Amino acid sequence: MNYNPRQDRTVEPAAEIDDPRGARAVAAMKARAGGTLHCFQCPARTSDLCSGLPDRQLEDLFAASTRLTLGRGQTLVFEGDPANHVYNISRGTMMLTRLGPDGRRQILAFLFRGHMIGFTAETEYRFNAEAVSDVELCRFDKAKLEELFCQHAQLEKQFRLVAMKVIEANQELIFTLGRRSAVERVAAFLLFLEQTQEQLGEAGKTIPLPMTRTDIADYLGLTIETVSRAFTKLKTSKAIRLPTLHSVEIVRRDELADLAGAA
Amino acid sequence: MNYNPRQDRTVEPAAEIDDPRGARAVAAMKARAGGTLHCFQCPARTSDLCSGLPDRQLEDLFAASTRLTLGRGQTLVFEGDPANHVYNISRGTMMLTRLGPDGRRQILAFLFRGHMIGFTAETEYRFNAEAVSDVELCRFDKAKLEELFCQHAQLEKQFRLVAMKVIEANQELIFTLGRRSAVERVAAFLLFLEQTQEQLGEAGKTIPLPMTRTDIADYLGLTIETVSRAFTKLKTSKAIRLPTLHSVEIVRRDELADLAGAA
DNA sequence: CGTAACCTTGAACGACTTCAACTCACGTGG
DNA sequence: CCACGTGAGTTGAAGTCGTTCAAGGTTACG
16 A cells, blocks of 8 residues: 655755855855845744844854755755754745655655754754755754854743644644545645644635645655545535645635544 | 544543642552652663753752652543643653544554653643553653753753654654555564663563554554554564564564665 | 646555454453 | 453454556646
8 A cells, every 4th residue: 555666756966055155055145135134034033943032142043044045856955964954944845755765755744934954863864855845044053053052041942842843743744644534634734734824924815835746645645646636526525726736725624624633 | 544433432530640649649659668769769760851960950850750650541641631741751651642533543652761741832732641551650840840941951951852852753653654554564663662672771582562452553553453464464474473462572673674664 | 839747537456444253361250 | 260251352354445557638847
């Protein structure tokens, strides 16, 4: 059932992306009006990590950060890379993936503006991080961030909150993968996306679906065909509409919620 | 595919268990030779949270803690309970579960000596915590622990490490549920148990299986029958032996590892 | 406008579930 | 001491849901 041997994993080297002075990163910074973007103007200013910080601490945080951009499909970190940096997403969508030895892929998380990538206890990353859409990130040196944690207790507390939220999101996914049927998984996924949109303060009737059907399948532990059929079913039952391939409109939330189960 | 409507969820009220001055907790403390057990003698002294702490901080930690015991099958916290306490397991095995509205159960984690329960960002627990075996715990007042975090930076740092480990364990389970077949899941589970045993410093040829087949099924997103068949298959292929119903011996780790995949 | 990647749909297959019968371990009471 | 009963685990047969394989349709982008 669950084997999805994937041979089509073409991942481009991200060496220069991980280079603080790399051409791409510098270009991205320059490209922004007014040169370097300061934390005060950052779209992720209200993110879990940065919110609730007094200006003084934000200043310190800013001094320790570097901005960079990724094109859709580009890989930010590879499993096995030394875990020297922590990233905060200021625009776009990313995903964390894990590849089995025979190519099976599982997406561990979709991450949006304000979410963090790369804080691990290990010395190496245990996942790949790939851009689902074009992305802007804020990069921190992990060691420097540790220092900041020592200086600003509030920052560390803030981080603990983030970690808790991650754990709760993981548990939700675990329940989905372990105990929900295909249609239920997709229903739950759509509600998750809607909730995410709301939290980003971007309430709107239509929800963007930046990821491909394959990505959704690899997130929900299904195949692309099953995901497609689930979408069709939900569309046919008038629970959702699909204005375009990469956007959904939830027509009857009650039906979705019912399918997903209150859990 | 994945519906496991369970009606047989008889859970006993834990009101008195959650009572610091409750008869059961007091009795448990008295029952211990020499009365109250101090952190210095605690079997979980080397746990993630308590290890690496200077005696002075351990003293403070101790002052904020209460001991209690649970019989196997007893529930420590219910989903929806106010999240006022944090627990550290000093003996035995516990599990975190989530129940769907129609009774489907997913076990989110098995927790062993030294592991922590109940640190959440929410004001209410989002899971049930149940004793798999007889269990001894150390209870902390959450607010008091927060205070301690402020006073002892090392403690907070230690906690961050724990949170990271939890996240990595969750991600491993997510991969298992999303992308491994039934036999692979059981193989991975046995290797996980073995690794846990080692980390507890209780290396031995046979690994205890304190949980029932149903528990394993609800952890791995399978049915009890499928788990049983997987055990039989692994036994038949001579990868494992089952000295008793509740213990395993790994005969050919390479075969298990092969099945589970290096991931 | 054309090509390649992505998505959808259909049909056959297979893995896991469901349903059901049976075995085993263990504890209780006659 | 053993019969009995209960709960847990195993095994078999049939059914279901999701996968696999295959073909056709759509979208995006140069």
